[in-house]
Amino acid sequence: MAGGGRLQAWRESRRLVLAIVAVALLLDNMLLTTVVPIIPEFLYDIRHPDAPLSGPVMQEVTTTLTPPCVCPGTLNITTNTNETNTAVNVTALEQMRHKELVEETVEVGMMFASKAFVQLLANPIVGPLTHKIGYSVPMFTGFIIMFLSTLIFAFGRSYGVLFMARALQGIGSSCSSVSGMGMLAERYPDDKERGNAMGIALGGLALGVLIGPPFGGVMYEFVGKSAPFLILSALALGDGLLQLLMLQPTVVRQESDPPSLKALVMDPYILIAAGAITFANMGIAMLEPSLPIWMMDTMGAGRWKQGVTFLPASISYLIGTNLFGPLGHRMGRWLAACIGLLIIGVCLICIPMATSINHLIVPNAGLGFAIGMVDSSMMPELGYLVDIRHSAVYGSVYAIGDIAFCLGFAVGPAMSGTLVNTIGFEWMLFGIAILNFLYAPLLCFLRAPPTKEEKKSLIVGEKSSVRYVSYQNEEEE
Template sequence: MTVVNEWVAGTRFGGWVQRCRESRRLVLVIVAIALLLDNMLLTTVVPIIPEFLYDINHPNATLDKLSRVTTTTTPSPTPNPCAQYIKNQNADISVTTSSNDFDNVSTVFTTTLDPEQEEQKMRHHDLVQETVEVGMMFASKAFVQLLANPFVGPLTHKIGYSIPMFAGFVIMFLSTIIFAFGRSYSVLFIARALQGIGSSCSSVSGMGMLAERYPDDKERGNAMGIALGGLALGVLIGPPFGGVMYEFVGKSAPFLVLSALALGDGLLQLLMLQPAIVRQESDPPSLKALVTDPYIIIAAGAITFANMGIAMLEPSLPIWMMDTMGAERWKQGVTFLPASISYLIGTNLFGPLGHRMGRWLAALLGLVIIGICLMLIPLATSMNHLIVPNAGLGFAIGMVDSSMMPELGYLVDIRHTAVYGSVYAIGDVAFCLGFAIGPAMSGTLVKKIGFEWMLFGIAILNFLYAPLLISLKSPPTKEEKKSLLLDEKTSVRYVTYQNEDEEE
């Protein structure tokens, strides 16, 4: 009897597992968790790396101590050079000292800066210089991801989505462990670059898997909005999680927690997705055909410009806050909180809403709002002044991302073949371009033109790009595209024959 009960229980469990494996919702949960953890790792380092690198380079003077000194101490007025000189000499100098002696003393004191002013000036120089290093480290992940995407996309056509998805987990786990125990700039740089390969596998496979499981355009938009909500939640939790854990526990703690969560996601993938080779039935569109499609490029470009602004802010805003506001560690992490919360709201709201109002219009409005918010950020004089522009920035990026990601799948459906690996490789390339160009250029731009003009420049680019999205209002389908090509060929032949007749 006991054996029979065990057999029945095992059968029921096996049936439940099989139903879970066939469930679209479970696939959506797994993809959302993978994006959540990837973006938690992406943003957890934002408040940690600038401080950690400064501590490595200046072991006797941390940013935390310097910021408190520069914000709470008021410099004492500079005393009269002659009076100070007389005081220091304990009145050994007579009142009848010659005017030449006083001229020499005055020269000495006028060329000597106040110690606190000198320290603050050196600190400002070091912080601006560090912006370049931090920007290059942050950009390395996006650059590597950019290079990996053209290989991962076509690979999913040959072996399916589950194996690259699991490979992404393994690589991310290794990257997290390196972050936990790395103690030099070069090691942390390698960890950040390695994460780019894992992110490419996870995001391209995850979005392709969702597009395949949700063939209906409306359902696909809702599903991708939820998946991007996982991404948004990772961006939301990452900076405050990293800042608080680094402040009160230590540098390794947040990365060890993330590695444990990643391990759980990997076990879930093994149990439910069962990574295996699955070949596509229909012939996929070539990467060249997708890259040369102007409508796909316009949709992808919107993703690039939408994310470039926040990518520039990641390495530069915490350092700008240290420099101008004397912000502490936890404030540097919390400042991105409004953007993350509003991004989470924007992605979930405009997944279904973008389908109703027109995804082109949602993305167009998003780019305009992004430009306005970027121009407001440099006007802030305290952390409270950053709340509204950061919140608007996150909401608007959510509008663009949740509209253009399903739009890429829709464009492939109506203009090419419904195989999605390569088109989401292009979408991920667009996302990575923003996060590669932004941090890489931010340090140089801050040095050359300043933090304010850097943000004004990217805001103007968003304004200029927005009108191009009107072309996505009613893109021609595959049949219309063939009809247009046929009409063009016919007209060319007609003109050729007409010219020949005229010559005769």
């Protein structure tokens, strides 16, 4: 009996719900970023099985060279000719490889963007659905879909299958993100506590982003492509069993009438907060498919370096989200997000100036920290805006927040390949930096947004003044 009571107390615990949401976001984002150092090289290697990207260029040209003549009188001439031919062939193959890598950026970008596009389409369905059936069932559905997606990644051996796995992950991510954030907003009604809880949950997201690239790069290098995804699927299974035991997914209907998705989308203050999330994440989203390929092309970076390059951004994002969960409430979330966007712009401008992996550490760290500032400030701000301007039902507003997040990760990778091909890697990042600089001042509008009562009184005041003017006109006539 005591054991049953303890289990019931665990099920009602807010901290347990927070832990489950944080783990779900961690695994989802581990899968999201584990593929970053794997996919570009894996796609190149399956198209060039005899000349893998990790192999030296010299090996590719040895078969094209004629053996040197053994005649003493012509030895030096033949050797020089062969050396010249070797240099020409190596240069030609390097140029061909460079051309193929730039073209592959488009394909990799489209694959990475597919998850965000599908998630973008699923969010407007999942958000209102949580109002009808509660948060636990969509949350568990998200686990099942993510588990399937991970297994497809493990055994997929073609671009089409991997593309499908990435797109399928978008549906699972939509279920997990919208339900998880809505669940936290409901369990933590106090605005300060909610900010802290969401900072911790986003810390789980950050940890997934932190672990993913180096985990994927190292496992692919030393064990094989399937290994990281099989480990992830085992971890996801553990999280699913925890949800089944503790959350006991059941249909729960909301008591209060939820605000319509249309009403929330038409709210300018919610749109400003959501827009900040989009622009903050667009830069890192553009870097995901293009930076590893740019590093291979300009620095000759290997797999582990491509994975490790995102490590400073992930560590600083983890610090930023945990720091600005509580600090954003104290200093003003609008100000934290405004400063964050400005820092993002500066860091994006610095990245193309790097000539080695060491030069990427500071701008990547600054980028991650600033994105953490924006995300951990604007996610709880969305819940706060719904509380004061609509009604305290959170599924739809976090669907909008997730749409904003996905919009950055859909537009970013989808456009990055085309932009790299047309204007170059440097100008692509300069352009998104300018957009961040231009958007930052809009966050001043979130300094003191009007509440529902103020909004109503304003409308009533406007109607009264209209009536008074029309009455005066009638009197004059």
